[in-house]
Structures are given as C-alpha cells and as structure tokens.
Amino acid sequence: MRVQRSRFYGLSTASKIQFGLLGVPLKSDGTAVAPRKNRSDKVPTPIPADLLSSPAMTTNLPLKAGSWQICYSVTAELMTKEGTGLTRKELFLRAARCEPVPRLPVWMMRQAGRYLPEYREIRAKHSFLEVCKTPDLAAEVSMQPFRRLGVDAIIIFSDILIPAEAMGLPLELEDKGPNLPEPVRTETDVRKLHIFDPEVETGFLMEALRRTVKQAGPEVPVLGFAASPWTLACYMVEGRTKEGFATVKNFLYSEPKVFRELLHKIAQATILYLKAQIAAGVSAVQLFDTWCGELDLKDYTEFVLPTVQEIISGLGNKVPVIYYTKASHHLLPAVIRAGAHVLSVDWRIPLGEVRKLAGPRVALQGNLDPAVLFAPAEKIREATVDITAELSGHGHILNLGHGILQHTPVENAQLFIHTGQQAALQQAQPAVQTRR
Numbered sequence: 001m002r003v004q005r006s007r008f009y010g011l012s013t014a015s016k017i018q019f020g021l022l023g024v025p026l027k028s029d030g031t032a033v034a035p036r037k038n039r040s041d042k043v044p045t046p047i048p049a050d051l052l053s054s055p056a057m058t059t060n061l062p063l064k065a066g067s068w069q070i071c072y073s074v075t076a077e078l079m080t081k082e083g084t085g086l087t088r089k090e091l092f093l094r095a096a097r098c099e100p101v102p103r104l105p106v107w108m109m110r111q112a113g114r115y116l117p118e119y120r121e122i123r124a125k126h127s128f129l130e131v132c133k134t135p136d137l138a139a140e141v142s143m144q145p146f147r148r149l150g151v152d153a154i155i156i157f158s159d160i161l162i163p164a165e166a167m168g169l170p171l172e173l174e175d176k177g178p179n180l181p182e183p184v185r186t187e188t189d190v191r192k193l194h195i196f197d198p199e200v201e202t203g204f205l206m207e208a209l210r211r212t213v214k215q216a217g218p219e220v221p222v223l224g225f226a227a228s229p230w231t232l233a234c235y236m237v238e239g240r241t242k243e244g245f246a247t248v249k250n251f252l253y254s255e256p257k258v259f260r261e262l263l264h265k266i267a268q269a270t271i272l273y274l275k276a277q278i279a280a281g282v283s284a285v286q287l288f289d290t291w292c293g294e295l296d297l298k299d300y301t302e303f304v305l306p307t308v309q310e311i312i313s314g315l316g317n318k319v320p321v322i323y324y325t326k327a328s329h330h331l332l333p334a335v336i337r338a339g340a341h342v343l344s345v346d347w348r349i350p351l352g353e354v355r356k357l358a359g360p361r362v363a364l365q366g367n368l369d370p371a372v373l374f375a376p377a378e379k380i381r382e383a384t385v386d387i388t389a390e391l392s393g394h395g396h397i398l399n400l401g402h403g404i405l406q407h408t409p410v411e412n413a414q415l416f417i418h419t420g421q422q423a424a425l426q427q428a429q430p431a432v433q434t435r436r
Helices: 013-021 088-096 117-123 128-133 135-149 162-166 187-192 203-216 229-238 246-254 256-279 297-315 329-335 351-358 370-374 377-391 410-422
Strands: 172-174 177-179 222-227 284-289 321-325 342-345 363-368 396-400
Touching (some): 088 396, 117 135, 128 135, 128 172, 128 203, 135 203, 135 410, 162 256, 187 256, 222 229, 229 256, 229 284, 246 256, 256 284, 297 321, 329 351, 342 351, 351 377, 363 370, 370 410, 377 396
Parallel strands (some): 321 342, 342 363, 363 396
C-alpha cells in the first residue's frame, strides 16, 4: 500500500488516520489542524487492533525541528518500530542510558491495580497474595494496563514483601496493608533469616515473569523489582507500616552491628532475587526505597547507601537499575552515589534540580504527583507537559512520583500516558557515553 504525504509536519496518510482517531481535527483536504494549547478535553480512545496491524500504520514519522518536533500515536502497536523507528523496549533502554530518543517512554508505578475495573473483577474472586502467587493471574494483571492504557513498559505484578516471606517470615497481605506477625527484633531473629533460592521459594514470580515476557513479545520491556534493604527492613522489624518507624530506628541505634547484618543479609537475598528476574527475561529492574526519607543524610549514608551499592554492583550491569527514593531531597548528594543507571524521584523536587546534582550521565524517572490525576483534564495536560519540558527529553522516563492512587479515574490515567507520549521534545539531544 502506498503511503502519501500530507502537509502537516510531514505526517503520512496513516498518521492522518491516527490523528482522526485521537480527536485531532482534520481539514477538508485531509491534513491535520495544528495543535492548540486549549484544543479540547477529549480523551484519546484506543485504536482498534485490526487498524493497528494494517499497512496504513507502517509509515515512519520524521523528526522535525521547532517547538512541535514530533507527533506520536498513543496506543500499544503504534509505538512499535514502524511508528518511531524504535520498539518500546529500544525506546525505554535508550532513555535509561541517556541516549537520544524520538519521544519519552511512559509508564506508571503501581499501574496494575485497583483503579482498573478489570483488576477489580479478578480481585473479587482472588486475594491479593493469591494473585501474586498464581502465575497466570499475575501475568494477566501485569498486562492489563498495557492493553488499557498503552504504557511503554510492563512492571510485573507482585509485592515488595515477597522476599521477606521467602527469608522465613510469615506474611499476610490484605487491602488494609501488609502484616508480618513475627517481626525481626533481635540478633537471634536476624540469624534465623535465610538466603533463599528464588526459583524454589519464589518460583511463582519467575514463572509469572516468563509468561508476561512471552505475552508482551520482544518489542515491549517487562520490568522486575524489589525493595531496598532499608525499606524491606522497615516492614520486617515494625511488622506493619508505622508513622516514624520508631522500632526499626531503635534497632539501628541500639544494635548497629546486628542491624548492618540484617541489611547485608537482605541485600544478598535481593541480588539473587533480581538476578533470577533478569534470567526470566526482564529488561530492567527497579529498587524501591519508599522509606529512605525517614532517615537523615548521615544515617542514610552510613547504613543504607552501602547496601544499595552492594546490590547494584552485584547485578553486574546486566540490565539498567532504577533506584526509586521517596521524600529524598535531603539525601540526593548520597543517592546519586548509589550507582543506579536511573534515579526515580517523587514530585517534591523538580527534575531539573536532580539533573544538576546527578549530571547528564544518569537518567531520571518521574515525577508527576499522583494526586494531579484527580484534577481537570487541562491541568493534567499542563502538569505533564511541564515535566517533559524540564529535561527536554534527555535521559528521561516519564512516570508518577509514586504509585497511582486507588480511585484515580481511568480516563485521567490514559490522558497522562497519552500526553507524555505525544509531547514534543524541544531539541534532539546528543548521545552521552554511559555504562553498558
């Protein structure tokens, strides 16, 4: 099928079809009307699968100079190699390595969850832990946001406390939150913990990963994850999430040698756990350090940073490592020394400030406030575009600053994803030599 060119920024006839479906008005001669800031609050709708696979969608969209460099499609198959010259996986990995990209990759932490009606249908029949431990269910839930939203990466559905159970602690995961009824409080408790074989103790996750990787195909990145030693220790010592984390801090201050032993043991288990995920086919892994902001810079540097460095070094640069830290503005001088390929931060600090500290060789991820997704459509667009402009597309994976909230309207999540994928990059960025 011959693809004819239109007059709007080099868009092909296929792209005109695409923009018609996205609610972008077309002129009578079939050319697209130039985008306006306050065009419409209409949310893009998914493009039918039969159209996605048609020859009309196999054209390339060329890079153009100026404030609207590139226009992008917003659903799953339009972000394949035919649409941008890169597959989703290539796009994600290039961004993680601070290499030039034609558009930003976009996904959301906790994107498989209770805001999706299809997820709620599964949860009506199965407990949270049952979904985690049933490979078919975990794979299905992992794929749901990809099908519904067209995200650029699929993170496996699991929980950061799975390794705690594998190390020997009874685990209860409920909607009201996690519970470890036999917390770690003494040196004897620490020594009872064991380094586990991931394929034996957590084989359900590895199988879920293999099935998800197979379903996603070779062009879509699947992400694995684990908690940092400090964040996992917070749960293992407290038993539940508690404001101030007094018990775990008391352990750290009163028994620093034993606490270091606990963190080291978690780090060793985490290295094996993430290596097994890499062997199962993930394209990148993320370390969640949700509670690092509870520490001051001195304690973080002395206790937490060495164990994060231990994990990242232990993985041997096999895949990019994303290190997420929450409420960590005061810790960033140390966080940037962790050795992660990508630093993921919350919404409390502008990405431009992080870039100044981290330099151009470390990619950044984030960082829209999840609460913004409850705002009017125009605010969501404005906030998303503002974030994309901070780094001009250089070494940036667009995401939220924390997990998506339970009652987020699905259409608002779609709008965030689509806006990020369509965002115009201000200028092509030169390649930066980074670690492989």
